[in-house]
Amino acid sequence: MEQDKLIISVSPHIGSEESVPRIMWTVSASLLPALAMGIYYFGPKALVVTALCLIGSLASEWFVQKMAGKEITLSDGSAFLTGILLGMNMPSTVPFYIPIVSAFVAVAITKQLFGGLGYNIFNPALVGRAFALITWTRSMTTWAVPDAAFAAVNAKTTATPLGILKEEGMGKLLEVFGDKLSLYKELIIGHRAGSLGETSMIAILIGAAFLVYRRYISLRIPLSFLATVAVGAWIFGGKGGLFTGDPIVHLFSGGLMLGAFYMATDYVTCPTVRSGQIVFGIGCGFLTILIRLKAGYPEGVMFAILIMNCFAPLIDRSFRTHVFGAKKAKK
Amino acid sequence: MEATNPQKIDYWKVTLSGIFKENAIFRLAISLCPAIAVTTGLRTGVLMGVAVVFVNVMVNITVSAIRAFIHPRIRMPIFMLIISGWVTVADLSMAAFAREAYKQMGLYIQLIVAFASIFTRAEIFASKNKIMPSFFDGIGMGVGFMFALIVISFFRELLGKGTLWGVSIIGAKPLLIMLLPTGGFIATGLLMAFFNWIDIRFYGGKGAGGASGH
Numbered sequence: 001m002e003q004d005k006l007i008i009s010v011s012p013h014i015g016s017e018e019s020v021p022r023i024m025w026t027v028s029a030s031l032l033p034a035l036a037m038g039i040y041y042f043g044p045k046a047l048v049v050t051a052l053c054l055i056g057s058l059a060s061e062w063f064v065q066k067m068a069g070k071e072i073t074l075s076d077g078s079a080f081l082t083g084i085l086l087g088m089n090m091p092s093t094v095p096f097y098i099p100i101v102s103a104f105v106a107v108a109i110t111k112q113l114f115g116g117l118g119y120n121i122f123n124p125a126l127v128g129r130a131f132a133l134i135t136w137t138r139s140m141t142t143w144a145v146p147d148a149a150f151a152a153v154n155a156k157t158t159a160t161p162l163g164i165l166k167e168e169g170m171g172k173l174l175e176v177f178g179d180k181l182s183l184y185k186e187l188i189i190g191h192r193a194g195s196l197g198e199t200s201m202i203a204i205l206i207g208a209a210f211l212v213y214r215r216y217i218s219l220r221i222p223l224s225f226l227a228t229v230a231v232g233a234w235i236f237g238g239k240g241g242l243f244t245g246d247p248i249v250h251l252f253s254g255g256l257m258l259g260a261f262y263m264a265t266d267y268v269t270c271p272t273v274r275s276g277q278i279v280f281g282i283g284c285g286f287l288t289i290l291i292r293l294k295a296g297y298p299e300g301v302m303f304a305i306l307i308m309n310c311f312a313p314l315i316d317r318s319f320r321t322h323v324f325g326a327k328k329a330k331k
Numbered sequence: 332m333e334a335t336n337p338q339k340i341d342y343w344k345v346t347l348s349g350i351f352k353e354n355a356i357f358r359l360a361i362s363l364c365p366a367i368a369v370t371t372g373l374r375t376g377v378l379m380g381v382a383v384v385f386v387n388v389m390v391n392i393t394v395s396a397i398r399a400f401i402h403p404r405i406r407m408p409i410f411m412l413i414i415s416g417w418v419t420v421a422d423l424s425m426a427a428f429a430r431e432a433y434k435q436m437g438l439y440i441q442l443i444v445a446f447a448s449i450f451t452r453a454e455i456f457a458s459k460n461k462i463m464p465s466f467f468d469g470i471g472m473g474v475g476f477m478f479a480l481i482v483i484s485f486f487r488e489l490l491g492k493g494t495l496w497g498v499s500i501i502g503a504k505p506l507l508i509m510l511l512p513t514g515g516f517i518a519t520g521l522l523m524a525f526f527n528w529i530d531i532r533f534y535g536g537k538g539a540g541g542a543s544g545h
Binding site for chain 2: 135
């Protein structure tokens with residue numbers, strides 16, 4: 001026998017081809033359809049904003065790790081993913097410094113200062129965006145009119161569907177988009193004002209379906225999140241009383257799809273226990289609909305996910321499964 | 332703090348220790364509430380610092396002067412009485428002589444009563460040392476606190492309002508978030524890191540362990 005030694009090793013004995021870099025790069029790749037739609041509708045400026053976010057987050061990661069004397073892990077793709085998500089959450093009209101500073105806040109302060117990948121409490125891209133929204137409110141809420149096919153620089157601005165819905169109601173929204181059917185159609189394709197990567201539902205869902213197929217994300221958080229928003233919008237969203245709201249408009253507008261599939265499912269900041277993940281999703285949905293309908297901002301996905309991020313460890317602890325044999329039998 | 336041999340206490344060293352080595356905010360991480368609350372402007376930061384220096388020095392002197400008469404079991408209430416007495420003096424003087432600023436920060440002046448940085452100095456230093464060392468210790472801790480407030484409020488006012496001492500410098504409001512409590516925590520944390528870095532890089536220290544500092 002060639003191999004006459006008995007090899008003893010500790011578990012796990014079955015290796016997987018999956019690794020953190022592989023997952024990060026695949027998730028980044030799955031965002032490309034939505035990003036492409038954003039660039040198609042908002043023009044080259046959208047590409048510039050995303051590129052600035054990417055440069056900013058990669059440079060911040062490199063800078064902090066260099067300063068701290070750590071191993072530089074740009075190739076694991078996590079800073080890249082944060083950058084691309086941050087870029088997709090920005091309006092295409094922002095001045096150049098906003099993406100760079102937000103990317104620094106996202107990667108350097110939110111992730112690296114808490115200990116790097118795996119130790120951050122909050123989703124880095126969302127904190128970057130929240131920082132930008134609070135600091136430069138006007139720039140971050142100036143939305144370009146989407147104009148297909150690489151239109152020249154378009155100076156026209158408009159409100160997002162959610163903004164119109166909040167300020168002027170459903171009637172105005174139908175006036176802008178024609179009738180209900182074309183409103184839904186435009187929302188699904190992504191021909192509307194909004195952050196550059198959040199508008200096209202169909203492109204986001206294609207990317208998300210790929211991630212679900214590869215089992216990188218489970219459907220527990222997104223589905224419970226979306227269902228809560230839909231039910232909440234249906235019950236409380238209408239002006240004419242209970243059960244008159246339009247759940248489809250709420251589902252397909254704002255950053256809900258992007259948030260539910262890509263932000264809320266972040267491995268680091270969501271609960272790991274399965275039943276806890278459903279609670280997490282319901283909490284996100286509840287806060288989203290609460291902010292959308294009652295608070296000052298037209299969109300609440302970002303703050304909802306950030307708030308629920310705080311509760312992730314608590315949820316994990318409350319819904320922890322009992323380990324077999326860890327508990328003494330009752331006498 | 333070794334104080335067995337009073338002749339050997341170096342006043343200069345005691346003072347400097349309070350400013351740098353045992354800086355209440357950047358090294359000990361105590362009394363952070365006022366450091367966040369009053370540092371939205373350089374003016375309020377400086378006034379708060381002055382009030383803290385005054386109270387810290389007077390409390391140290393008083394405690395040190397009557398330390399022989401304070402029974403150890405009831406020292407906490409006694410310290411509290413002394414501190415609140417001197418805070419009342421600072422509070423009323425400020426209300427009389429700096430009315431505009433007092434309107435903004437009157438509450439925080441009264442909150443000096445609950446400052447950990449002052450209470451610990453009475454407990455650790457003044458109740459065991461003679462009057463002169465206690466005086467310099469109060470100066471050191473107070474000035475160190477004021478220094479921290481000035482640095483934090485400098486950056487917060489400059490970045491948040493674009494002004495310094497109410498005078499426009501930048502002409503815009505570059506980072507509005509710096510005026511919010513969030514910005515206060517970010518600024519304080521980054522400055523703390525910066526002073527730790529200086530300590531480690533140039534003085535071979537270990538840096539402060541945050542709240543576990545001693």
